[in-house]
Amino acid sequence: MALLESLQQQQQQPPTSSSSVESLPTAQTPEKQGLWSTVTSNPLFSAGFGLMGVGAGLTLLRKGSMLGASALRRRLLVTLEIPSKDKSYLWFLQWMSHQAPKRQVQHLAVETSYRQHDNGSVSTKFGLVPGPGTHFFKWRNIWMQVQRQRDGKMMDLSTGSPWETITITTLSRDRHVFKELLHEAQEMALKKQEGKTVLYTSYGPEWRPFGMPxxxxxxxxxxxxxxxxxxxxxxxxxxxxxxxxxxxxxxxxxxxxxxxxxxxxxxxxxxxxxxxxxxxxxxxxxxxxxxxxxxxxxxxxxxxxxxxxxxxxxxxxxxxxxxxxxxxxxxxxxxxxxxxxxxxxxxxxxxxxxxxxxxxxxxxxxxxxxxxxxxxxxxLGNATDYQIKQMFLRFYEDESLADQFVEKLRGKDISTASLQGHFVYYKDKPKEAVDQADSLWNQL
The missing domain is CATH 3.40.50.300 (P-loop containing nucleotide triphosphate hydrolases)
Known part of the structure; x- marks a missing residue:
């Protein structure tokens, strides 16, 4: 009890100068608490923390949705990449231009084929194929996304053309469609070459088709x-x-x-x-x-x-x-x-x-x-009597005139190319072809 009374007396004594300094923070705490309360009660301060909270929440939500979408994409989708150096690249472009309705192809590119015929005439054909960009189309009740991308910084050194890739995306369950459409694209390309000979020439270290088949x-x-x-x-x-x-x-x-x-x-x-x-x-x-x-x-x-x-x-x-x-x-x-x-x-x-x-x-x-x-x-030398007669019969089918033509050219060095040019010039005129036979060696 005496100790308790002593402590109470000490608390009732007036503070000294040193004790007043030590007790100053305790004396000002209520003022600080009032200032803190004023700041935190300010609507602008509350709104700022609220916006920060909302922003942080949206950021986390966005990252979460992106991670979730990426995981979902990896699990549900499958992609196939076809580089421009692969043979199936052009096959697929031609296949898609025939299979996909024009309304499903948003970006088109033109392919021009130019051919000069033996008679000097020229024929030109314009073909439309899917151009760079993103396309969506449906084939065999399966939706696919096709992206044709062109890299402006990379080039094929053998041809000088920009490096391109095609990426096909569909559901993972439909991955079998890739082999099916590639086989169909190959068959379509080979069918276009049926009855034709493809000429290849070298481009750098590889062979490339030269002109049209x-x-x-x-x-x-x-x-x-x-x-x-x-x-x-x-x-x-x-x-x-x-x-x-x-x-x-x-x-x-x-x-x-x-x-x-x-x-x-x-x-x-x-x-x-x-x-x-x-x-x-x-x-x-x-x-x-x-x-x-x-x-x-x-x-x-x-x-x-x-x-x-x-x-x-x-x-x-x-x-x-x-x-x-x-x-x-x-x-x-x-x-x-x-x-x-x-x-x-x-x-x-x-x-x-x-x-x-x-x-x-x-x-x-x-x-x-x-x-x-x-x-x-x-x-393979200049035309013999046998060759002259057989070529004449192939153009005119006249045995007697063929023998006369052979007699006129016997002993002359005439190439088969010159004979063919002579027959083409006198097309459907076998008698004139025989009469003008001397023009063949006069041109030599």
């Missing part, structure tokens, strides 16, 4: 001297499909042919007709092309498209004698040894048919046309 030329339309056509066709057909026979005997499965003779004797025409007969395409390579190297030549010959004939035209223009071209060609950078290795070296391709043509076989190095590199050589 050409209608297959009938083998009967090329008239060579007796037995030549039959021998070559028989040999090529015997080679195709006999890979097992070659492998069992350790023989490289490739075949080389050399056609030589004067210009206009039908070398290129026969190769084109042979490709049509076999339902093959043709890959044309110019050995004098600027920038062509040994490595690129080897790569091109090792990656020829399936069911294609490899054609090296005017081989004498690129290489004449080994001493002149052992270091480099005229414009290209390929060496003679590089060409030989590409034809039958260790890294040379299998399952290959290659044709070489030349107007001057005497200029070719024997190493280039030795057996193993060139398996069959055929001379």
């Amino acid at each position: 050409r209608k297959r030329r009938m083998l009967e339309s090329v008239i060579l001297d007796k037995g030549i056509k039959q021998r070559i066709v028989k040999d090529v057909k015997a080679f195709i499909g006999n890979g097992k026979w070659y492998n069992e005997r350790g023989i490289p499965y490739r075949r080389g042919y050399l056609l030589y003779g004067p210009p206009g004797s039908g070398k290129s025409s026969f190769i084109q007709a042979l490709a049509g007969q076999l339902e093959y395409n043709i890959c044309i390579l110019n050995l004098s092309e600027r920038g062509l190297t040994d490595d690129r030549l080897n790569h091109l010959l090792s990656n020829v498209p399936e069911r294609s004939i490899m054609l090296l035209e005017d081989i004498d223009a690129a290489f004449t004698k080994r001493s002149q071209s052992d270091n480099q060609g005229y414009q290209s950078m390929i060496t003679f040894s590089g060409l030989l290795n590409a034809l039958d070296g260790v890294a040379s391709a299998e399952e290959r048919i290659i044709f070489l043509t030349t107007n001057h076989v005497e200029k070719l190095d024997p190493a280039l046309i030795r057996p193993g590199r060139i398996d069959m050589k055929e001379y």
Whole structure:
């Protein structure tokens, strides 16, 4: 009790100067509490914290919805990307332009095909394909989103065109539709090429179609001297499909042919007709092309498209004698040894048919046309009596006039190309064609 009374007396004593300093914060606390209460009760302060709270809540809600949508997308959607370097890229564009109704394609791009015919006339066709952007269309009751994107900063160095990709999106349960539409796009592309020969040329390290596919030329339309056509066709057909026979005997499965003779004797025409007969395409390579190297030549010959004939035209223009071209060609950078290795070296391709043509076989190095590199050589010269008569009958079907025409040209060096031009000029006029036969050698 005494202790309690002592404490009460101390509390009742007036504060000293030092105690007043120590007790000053305690004496001002009510004022601070009033200030805090004033600030927190201010409607502007309350509104600011409210807005911050609402903003933070919306941010969290947005992030949550984005994460949820991303997770939902990964679980429910599936995408397929097709780069522009893939063969199916153009197939899909053509397929979509035919399958999707025009009202479902919001952005279109034009593809112009230009063709000059033998008679000099020109035909132009305009095709519309889906352009860059986002498209939605329905196929087999399945909705798909197609995005065609073009990267302006990346380019295909072989063609100079911008790098593009197509991304197809649909429900994960419908992923089987990807293979179905790609197969249908391929079949549509192949159907458009039925009865036609596709010419390929090199673009950088790869083969690209050159121009529009050409209608297959009938083998009967090329008239060579007796037995030549039959021998070559028989040999090529015997080679195709006999890979097992070659492998069992350790023989490289490739075949080389050399056609030589004067210009206009039908070398290129026969190769084109042979490709049509076999339902093959043709890959044309110019050995004098600027920038062509040994490595690129080897790569091109090792990656020829399936069911294609490899054609090296005017081989004498690129290489004449080994001493002149052992270091480099005229414009290209390929060496003679590089060409030989590409034809039958260790890294040379299998399952290959290659044709070489030349107007001057005497200029070719024997190493280039030795057996193993060139398996069959055929001379295609100026028109013989047999060829003259057969060509006349093919145009006019008049036996007696054909014999007269042969008599007028006997002993003359006339190319089959000149004969064809003569017959075309006198189309449906066989008598005039015979009467004007002397104009053929007067033009020489």
